[in-house]
Amino acid sequence: MRTDVIRSETLRYLGCGSEIPDEKTLEMVDKAIALLQEKVRPKSVYKIIEIVPGAEGIKLPGVYRNGETVKFISESLGRVMSGCTRMIVFGATLGAEADMLIKRAAAGNIAMGAVMQAAAAAYIEEYCDTIQGELSEKFRAEGEPLGDRFSPGYGDFALEYQHVLFGILDCQRRIGLTLSDNCIMIPSKSVTAVIPIGGSCGRQLGCSCCEKTDCLYRRK
Amino acid sequence: MSILNELGKKMLFFDGGLGTMLQAKGSLPGEMTELWNITRPEDVCDVHCQYLMAGADVITANTFGASEVKLSGSGYTSDEVISAGIGLVKEAINRVCGEGSQRKAYAAMDISSTGKLLKPLGTMEFDEAYNIFKDMALSGEKAGADLAIIETMSDTYELKAAVLAVKENTSLPLFVTVTFDEKGKLLTGADVGAVVTLLEGLGADVIGINCGLGPVQMRPLVQQMLEMTNLPVLVNPNAGLPRQEDGKTFYDITPEQFAEQMELMAGDGIWLMGGCCGTTPEYIRLIKERCGDIIPKPMEKKHFTRISSYSHSIDFDDGHVVIGERINPTGKSRFKQALRDGDIDYILSEGFAQEEAGAHALDVNVGLPEINEEETILKVMRELQSVIDLPLQIDSANTAAMEKALRYYNGKAMVNSVNGKKESMEAIFPMVKKYGGVVVGLTLDEDGIPETAQGRLQVARKIVETAESYGISRDDIVIDVLCMAVSADSSSAMVTLEALELVKRELGVKTSLGVSNISFGLPERENVNSTFYTMALQRGLDCAIINPKSKAMMTSYYSFRALAGKDENCGEYIEKFAAAKDDHATAVQPKTVSDQEGLSLETAVERGMKDAAGSACRKMIKTTEPMAIINETLIPVLDKVGKGFEQGKVFLPQLLMSAEAAKAAFAVIKDELAQSGSGTGEKGRIVIATVKGDVHDIGKNIVKVLLENYGYKVIDLGKDVTPEAIVEAVQKERADLVGLSALMTTTVGAMEETIDKLRSAGLKCPVMVGGAVMTERYAQMIKADRYVRDAMASVHFAQEVLK
Numbered sequence A: 001m002r003t004d005v006i007r008s009e010t011l012r013y014l015g016c017g018s019e020i021p022d023e024k025t026l027e028m029v030d031k032a033i034a035l036l037q038e039k040v041r042p043k044s045v046y047k048i049i050e051i052v053p054g055a056e057g058i059k060l061p062g063v064y065r066n067g068e069t070v071k072f073i074s075e076s077l078g079r080v081m082s083g084c085t086r087m088i089v090f091g092a093t094l095g096a097e098a099d100m101l102i103k104r105a106a107a108g109n110i111a112m113g114a115v116m117q118a119a120a121a122a123y124i125e126e127y128c129d130t131i132q133g134e135l136s137e138k139f140r141a142e143g144e145p146l147g148d149r150f151s152p153g154y155g156d157f158a159l160e161y162q163h164v165l166f167g168i169l170d171c172q173r174r175i176g177l178t179l180s181d182n183c184i185m186i187p188s189k190s191v192t193a194v195i196p197i198g199g200s201c202g203r204q205l206g207c208s209c210c211e212k213t214d215c216l217y218r219r220k
Numbered sequence B: 001m002s003i004l005n006e007l008g009k010k011m012l013f014f015d016g017g018l019g020t021m022l023q024a025k026g027s028l029p030g031e032m033t034e035l036w037n038i039t040r041p042e043d044v045c046d047v048h049c050q051y052l053m054a055g056a057d058v059i060t061a062n063t064f065g066a067s068e069v070k071l072s073g074s075g076y077t078s079d080e081v082i083s084a085g086i087g088l089v090k091e092a093i094n095r096v097c098g099e100g101s102q103r104k105a106y107a108a109m110d111i112s113s114t115g116k117l118l119k120p121l122g123t124m125e126f127d128e129a130y131n132i133f134k135d136m137a138l139s140g141e142k143a144g145a146d147l148a149i150i151e152t153m154s155d156t157y158e159l160k161a162a163v164l165a166v167k168e169n170t171s172l173p174l175f176v177t178v179t180f181d182e183k184g185k186l187l188t189g190a191d192v193g194a195v196v197t198l199l200e201g202l203g204a205d206v207i208g209i210n211c212g213l214g215p216v217q218m219r220p221l222v223q224q225m226l227e228m229t230n231l232p233v234l235v236n237p238n239a240g241l242p243r244q245e246d247g248k249t250f251y252d253i254t255p256e257q258f259a260e261q262m263e264l265m266a267g268d269g270i271w272l273m274g275g276c277c278g279t280t281p282e283y284i285r286l287i288k289e290r291c292g293d294i295i296p297k298p299m300e301k302k303h304f305t306r307i308s309s310y311s312h313s314i315d316f317d318d319g320h321v322v323i324g325e326r327i328n329p330t331g332k333s334r335f336k337q338a339l340r341d342g343d344i345d346y347i348l349s350e351g352f353a354q355e356e357a358g359a360h361a362l363d364v365n366v367g368l369p370e371i372n373e374e375e376t377i378l379k380v381m382r383e384l385q386s387v388i389d390l391p392l393q394i395d396s397a398n399t400a401a402m403e404k405a406l407r408y409y410n411g412k413a414m415v416n417s418v419n420g421k422k423e424s425m426e427a428i429f430p431m432v433k434k435y436g437g438v439v440v441g442l443t444l445d446e447d448g449i450p451e452t453a454q455g456r457l458q459v460a461r462k463i464v465e466t467a468e469s470y471g472i473s474r475d476d477i478v479i480d481v482l483c484m485a486v487s488a489d490s491s492s493a494m495v496t497l498e499a500l501e502l503v504k505r506e507l508g509v510k511t512s513l514g515v516s517n518i519s520f521g522l523p524e525r526e527n528v529n530s531t532f533y534t535m536a537l538q539r540g541l542d543c544a545i546i547n548p549k550s551k552a553m554m555t556s557y558y559s560f561r562a563l564a565g566k567d568e569n570c571g572e573y574i575e576k577f578a579a580a581k582d583d584h585a586t587a588v589q590p591k592t593v594s595d596q597e598g599l600s601l602e603t604a605v606e607r608g609m610k611d612a613a614g615s616a617c618r619k620m621i622k623t624t625e626p627m628a629i630i631n632e633t634l635i636p637v638l639d640k641v642g643k644g645f646e647q648g649k650v651f652l653p654q655l656l657m658s659a660e661a662a663k664a665a666f667a668v669i670k671d672e673l674a675q676s677g678s679g680t681g682e683k684g685r686i687v688i689a690t691v692k693g694d695v696h697d698i699g700k701n702i703v704k705v706l707l708e709n710y711g712y713k714v715i716d717l718g719k720d721v722t723p724e725a726i727v728e729a730v731q732k733e734r735a736d737l738v739g740l741s742a743l744m745t746t747t748v749g750a751m752e753e754t755i756d757k758l759r760s761a762g763l764k765c766p767v768m769v770g771g772a773v774m775t776e777r778y779a780q781m782i783k784a785d786r787y788v789r790d791a792m793a794s795v796h797f798a799q800e801v802l803k
Helices: A003-013 A023-039 A075-080 A096-108 A110-141 A159-169 A171-175 B018-024 B033-039 B041-054 B078-097 B126-142 B156-169 B192-202 B215-228 B255-268 B281-291 B333-341 B344-357 B373-387 B399-408 B422-435 B453-469 B492-507 B515-519 B525-538 B551-563 B568-588 B590-598 B601-606 B610-620 B626-646 B652-676 B698-709 B723-733 B745-760 B776-781 B791-801
Strands: A043-050 A052-054 A057-065 A068-073 A086-093 A190-197 B058-060 B106-111 B147-153 B174-178 B206-210 B233-236 B242-245 B248-251 B306-308 B313-315 B321-327 B361-364 B392-395 B414-419 B438-442 B477-480 B510-514 B543-546 B685-690 B713-716 B737-741 B767-770
Touching: A003 A023, A003 A110, A023 A096, A023 A110, A023 B652, A043 A057, A043 A110, A043 A159, A043 A171, A043 B242, A057 A075, A057 A159, A068 A159, A075 A190, A086 A110, A086 A159, A086 A171, A096 A110, A096 B344, A096 B373, A096 B698, A110 A190, A110 B652, A110 B698, A159 A171, A159 A190, B018 B033, B018 B041, B033 B041, B033 B078, B041 B058, B041 B078, B041 B281, B058 B078, B058 B147, B078 B106, B078 B126, B106 B126, B126 B147, B126 B156, B147 B156, B156 B174, B156 B192, B174 B233, B192 B206, B192 B215, B192 B306, B192 B313, B206 B215, B215 B233, B215 B255, B255 B281, B321 B344, B333 B344, B333 B652, B344 B361, B344 B373, B361 B373, B373 B392, B373 B399, B392 B399, B399 B422, B414 B422, B414 B453, B422 B438, B422 B453, B438 B453, B453 B477, B453 B492, B492 B510, B492 B515, B492 B525, B510 B515, B515 B525, B515 B543, B525 B543, B525 B551, B551 B568, B601 B610, B601 B626, B601 B652, B610 B626, B610 B652, B626 B652, B626 B698, B626 B791, B652 B698, B685 B698, B685 B723, B698 B713, B698 B737, B698 B791, B723 B737, B723 B745, B737 B745, B737 B791, B745 B767, B767 B791
Parallel strands: B058 B106, B106 B147, B147 B174, B174 B206, B206 B233, B321 B361, B321 B543, B361 B392, B392 B414, B414 B438, B438 B477, B477 B510, B510 B543, B685 B713, B685 B737, B737 B767
Antiparallel strands: A043 A086, A052 A057, A057 A068, A086 A190, B242 B248, B306 B313
């Protein structure tokens, strides 16, 4: 994992994107990243699933929930998956230690709490990028490039579909990631996503597909 | 015949992976295969039969996830699925080992995680989990299970709820296996010691490890477990580590390799074995073939005194346990004030300071006549356990509070205390037996504290023997022979030390002392305390309740251990004091001192220098009214920093550093106000909470710190707070303003409901809302009074409302 990326992303989350922050902030950021590197036990799990994409979303013919095969109704997901017959369902978490570190830091010093929170967010993203990079390598070698990961909550891909992703991955058992009734992932520094295999991939959606145009962190 | 009678007589075999076999029969990802007990009973029964024919003695029913929460929406109740599941095992046993067969096989009720994380990490209440497990266990026993196995658990707190549910509601033999990762930890951080200590305390019959790892990776953990426990050990590994191929999962160990590894573990001393994910009847057939004739290795009784937290255990044989005494209101006006105000942060800060100073465990005493001790101890304990991983010593004279604390403690606690009075022993020992614990026994009884060492030994003996009559091992008793003020009786220290030695020698128990009593009534008490501590250590003291923040005491501790040959190469000593020397060196550099001390409160806060702000405020308060410091110094400088933040010139971490510095100044002011008893200086009361269903609270915590900086009393209800609890708090605290936070679109609904409930309760106080998904439009939709985009905006709104 690239510590420099975690560092610059942490600073971006803290609102010091383009400016050079003061020494004390930098010191806190480095301390937070070091603590995370020492304490967290990131884990991930993935599965390959057959899909049938369409304009209104995708069908998952091999996945059952309450006795029926599953459909994800989401135009944006339909676009992401167009031309694909398979996708990767992916889950990753920094684990409970990250939440404890944030809570501990915030209880002692709220500034450190905010920094730890940002650093943990940057850390899980970088962890996902690393795993996804490895998967991309593997699939590219087999002649099937992967697209970007796409998570419930992006575009019109409803958060409620988290229940299905969790069922497919058996997240609780495999990586200790749980889902609350309100579709909140616990531990909090976690990511679930679907990744298109093959198809018309190569698209870089990123911030551009998000409707929150006044977002503080939107990338130009 | 109960399976318990067979333990240790011959090797016992569990079945292998059930999910693996059902997958082979066509179960699909995401499918609740427990429903097959009803929809495809023949397939399930067939798998059980295959395992029986392969030689399994225990068949685990297909009830792993058959809890009410997981089955909701399936159309079947947990009871139906469990009854059918146990029925299928019995049917299989009947078919394979029925009439004419000499074989005896057992049906195990299988219980695993609810799939939710418990508070404080997650959203599920301990009691909610307990009730789910209780229902499962009751159904299992009713359906005729021969034993219960709680398996694949990855969190000690959920594990404790499950174990209590089975133990309190059924008489089933209880086997428990947990899942470690490759680093030897459960997902929520517990190591082998923490798991063993908890489970032995709670009275499981068999413990062990399943899933997560293959036998090769599991073996070192199994060996560790065998070294630590007096219970039989069960091992159910996966068929190696998983790998994905074409969307399917494969495991990397063959049945032959698996059996080879299991044979090694039988040699290490396990008494029961089977398999988990990826293992098939072939694996079980081979382990039975290879290990079936092995006579289980006899167990030697091991003696240890051990307590645990949710992450690790501490062993009294490793020496000289330091228990921090500072979380206790006795004689501390600021601490009392914090308890009355529900100021958890202050209490936590006492915990952090003691942990940093080197405490191994923390004593927790919140006894104050005017507060509800039962509620408070639970709250303080939970908060401490969410940020500090040291084991706790529950210190209470209130038996109801003690019972609650032991029930909800995550780990095996130290219990402070029992004494030789009949009434005390009758109250405390049943709790210790039920929840586990190491109990401090004070050598006093109905006749008071004996004056002689022999007298104290007699009381200690009574305590130990009575405990044993409750089934509590003397390994779980730590005797405190009590020390009395040497100023009142010059022989008291010597009597204590003599008694200490006597008790250790005669009863073979560990000892503890509350060291500081010795110096009562003397000046410069640390001199006497630290020397007495050294003397007691020399006589064999195992555990001391002291102030770890006292340099003199910790100097005694580290010096003694170095001198007694307990600190290899004086490593701990050097680590501790080499750093202290550096501190000293910087502290005497004249420039730094004058720099720090010369700083005004304004500058210290503006630059975010916590310590400097504290000392500047201490200086200032000698000449300036507390309220004047708040209004004329603190608030103006905070305004200045806040403005910089809003203009993008100051970044969030800097703003918060300033807030922390202001908080340090406030602590000084609060101390002053608490001591002079002249009110709290609050400017208005604000209730804040992260709403029901949401667990993100860093934003809310930032808002809290800033509001407090501006002199408001903030009642922080925490995260995942129900609308009802918020309404109740607003009424009770007569709040002037409410702040609600939600991070997810899915929890904005809870925010709306909260506002509704506040209004229909006739509460008119304004409500401000914030959080990542919140927008002006949302805020209007849910009828909030103000959308606050960041922490400074919430301060401005408070200023507007509470002019």
